[in-house]
Amino acid sequence: MPYLVTLVVLVGVLCLVNLVLIVGVIRRLREHGEALAGRSAQEQNRRAILPEGEVAEPFEAVSTDGSVVSRDRLEQPTLVGFFSPGCTACHEALPDFLALAARFPGGPEQVLAVILDENGEPGEQRESLEPVARVVVEKLGGPVSSALHVRALPSFGLVGPGGRVMSSGLRLEQVLTTAPA
Numbered sequence: 001m002p003y004l005v006t007l008v009v010l011v012g013v014l015c016l017v018n019l020v021l022i023v024g025v026i027r028r029l030r031e032h033g034e035a036l037a038g039r040s041a042q043e044q045n046r047r048a049i050l051p052e053g054e055v056a057e058p059f060e061a062v063s064t065d066g067s068v069v070s071r072d073r074l075e076q077p078t079l080v081g082f083f084s085p086g087c088t089a090c091h092e093a094l095p096d097f098l099a100l101a102a103r104f105p106g107g108p109e110q111v112l113a114v115i116l117d118e119n120g121e122p123g124e125q126r127e128s129l130e131p132v133a134r135v136v137v138e139k140l141g142g143p144v145s146s147a148l149h150v151r152a153l154p155s156f157g158l159v160g161p162g163g164r165v166m167s168s169g170l171r172l173e174q175v176l177t178t179a180p181a
Contacts, residue, residue: 048150048151048152048155048168048169048170049082049148049149049150049151049152049155049156049157049165049168049169050148050149050157050165050168051165051168052165052166052167052168053164053165054164054165055162055163055164055165056071056147056148056159056163056164056165057071057146057147057163058070058071058072058147058163059071059143059144059146059147060143061136061138061142061143061144062136063134063135063136064126064130064134064135064136064137065130065134065135067134069112069134069136069144071147071162071163072162072163074159074160074161074162074163075161076105076106076110076160076161077105077110077158077159077160077161077166078106078110078111078112078158078159078160079100079101079104079110079111079112079133079156079157079158079175080111080112080113080114080148080156080157080158080159081093081097081101081111081112081113081114081133081154081155081156081172082114082116082145082148082150082153082154082155082156083097083113083114083115083116083125083129083153083154084115084116084117084153084154085115085117085119085122085123085124085125087153087154089153089154090125090153090154093154093156093171093172094125094128094129094154096172097113097154097156097172098128098129098132100172100176101113101129101132101133102132104132107132108131108132108133108134109134111132111133111134112133112134112136112144112159113125113129113133113134113135113136114135114136114137114138114142114144114145114150115129115135115136115137115138116138116139116140116142116145116150116153117137117138117139118139118140122137147163148165152170154170155168155169155170156168156169156170156171156172156174156175157169157175158175
């Protein structure tokens with residue numbers, strides 16, 4: 001009988017040690033996961049569009065309403081969004097962009113939406129964006145997307161006078177931190 005009690009106590013102690021080790025491993029995995037997620041988001045933002053403080057290369061494009069859009073004509077902070085018809089994340093981000101664009105200071109003149117379309121069929125996105133923004137349809141590598149070094153979609157930015165990027169990111173809320181009220 002004493003051997004049985006000793007064996008049960010030993011198994012109980014081993015289980016308790018195992019539990020403490022598992023809790024420690026789980027805590028450590030969470031810390032590493034959070035660190036990697038933060039680093040990954042920062043790296044993606046740097047690759048999505050020019051980072052804050054950088055200056056866009058000179059560009060000139062014609063919007064769907066026939067007006068000329070260029071870096072040198074950006075005299076006020078301009079909200080910029082890059083979308084693609086075949087991009088699921090773009091469709092999910094579009095309603096928030098439309099809502100912000102509708103109340104953005106300066107109206108459609110201070111909002112630029114670029115639809116990156118390989119097939120020439122931007123249909124629904126173009127129709128929903130035209131009331132609240134100047135819309136440019138171009139292929140990836142076109143003048144606007146090249147000037148702002150777009151590498152991921154959707155991408156957003158706030159571009160100030162002279163083409164200086166005031167904020168940028170893959171999520172609209174990243175741009176909102178410096179958006180004019």
